[in-house]
Amino acid sequence: MRPLIVIKGAGDLATGIAHRLFMSGFRIIMTDLAQPTVVRRTVAFAEAVFTGSMIVEGVTAVKTELTQAIEVVQQGNIAVVVDEQAAVVGHYKPWGVVDAILAKRNLGTTIGDAPVVVGVGPGFIAGTDVHAVVETKRGHYLGKVITSGAAIPNTGIPGDVGGYTHERVLRAPGSGIFQTVGQIGRQVAAGEIVARVTGVPVQATISGVLRGLLRDGLAVTPGMKVGDIDPRCVPDHCFTISDKARAVGGGVLEAILLIGSRQKVRIF
Numbered sequence: 001m002r003p004l005i006v007i008k009g010a011g012d013l014a015t016g017i018a019h020r021l022f023m024s025g026f027r028i029i030m031t032d033l034a035q036p037t038v039v040r041r042t043v044a045f046a047e048a049v050f051t052g053s054m055i056v057e058g059v060t061a062v063k064t065e066l067t068q069a070i071e072v073v074q075q076g077n078i079a080v081v082v083d084e085q086a087a088v089v090g091h092y093k094p095w096g097v098v099d100a101i102l103a104k105r106n107l108g109t110t111i112g113d114a115p116v117v118v119g120v121g122p123g124f125i126a127g128t129d130v131h132a133v134v135e136t137k138r139g140h141y142l143g144k145v146i147t148s149g150a151a152i153p154n155t156g157i158p159g160d161v162g163g164y165t166h167e168r169v170l171r172a173p174g175s176g177i178f179q180t181v182g183q184i185g186r187q188v189a190a191g192e193i194v195a196r197v198t199g200v201p202v203q204a205t206i207s208g209v210l211r212g213l214l215r216d217g218l219a220v221t222p223g224m225k226v227g228d229i230d231p232r233c234v235p236d237h238c239f240t241i242s243d244k245a246r247a248v249g250g251g252v253l254e255a256i257l258l259i260g261s262r263q264k265v266r267i268f
Contacts, residue, residue, distance in 0.1 A: 002026060004026075004029065004092060004094040005027065005094055005097070008086055010046035011032075013136070014046075019059050020249030022059055024253055029088055030045055031086050035049075040242075045061035045080055048063040059078065061079070093114070098118045099130070103123060109130060118131065118255045118259075120136060120248060120252065132145055134146070170204070172224045174200060178215075179196040179197070179216060182195060182204075182227075183213075184210055190205065208232070209230045209237070213226070213227045
């Protein structure tokens with residue numbers, strides 16, 4: 001039987017990880033919040049929480065209850081469970097756990113959760129919290145597997161895309177309910193209104209393609225990330241897994257195989 005992996009988080013980066021592991025032969029259960037605040041939702045399995053199912057690059061994820069997750073997996077799909085406390089880990093005792101919540105800190109993952117435990121990004125210490133950490137910072141070390149120590153600390157500066165960092169990220173002007181105006185995949189001009197927060201406009205900060213936008217009707221707080229503009233202006237990028245997610249997914253796959261072999265745990 002193929003090994004079962006639980007991935008905490010189902011955003012676009014976690015989706016890139018899940019897709020790579022699924023295509024490599026692993027069975028996948030993902031967890032997320034009841035109302036995921038995912039910006040790149042056209043390439044996030046978290047969208048299944050709202051729609052019931054989500055297809056990303058030919059792989060289907062289906063929302064289900066914790067006790068029925070294994071049935072979804074046995075049907076050849078990825079299971080998505082609303083499970084903030086990751087109770088699915090204790091219920092199914094998976095072969096591996098990947099914490100891809102990207103909270104910049106460890107929210108409760110321990111090295112004893114499974115035979116193989118991987119932390120994604122800063123907030124974990126390989127050898128203490130988890131068996132391995134995978135680097136998420138764009139640049140030379142993106143996707144690197146770390147078996148001792150931690151990832152590069154969070155700088156608070158978004159990764160450079162097309163020469164832009166802070167400028168490409170759209171943020172909420174205040175607290176309220178998010179209302180979409182623009183559509184993911186559409187080209188926008190700097191200054192154009194692409195959303196509103198309880199009537200207050202959110203304007204495009206630069207010209208480009210609207211790559212991500214929060215789901216309509218969600219509550220937001222001041223400064224919260226609500227959208228993402230890609231200055232490279234390639235609409236297909238809005239509907240396919242990003243280079244970063246693919247690189248991190250490859251790193252997680254490497255980490256799983258590496259730690260499994262070191263611990264002489266049978267994989268396939």
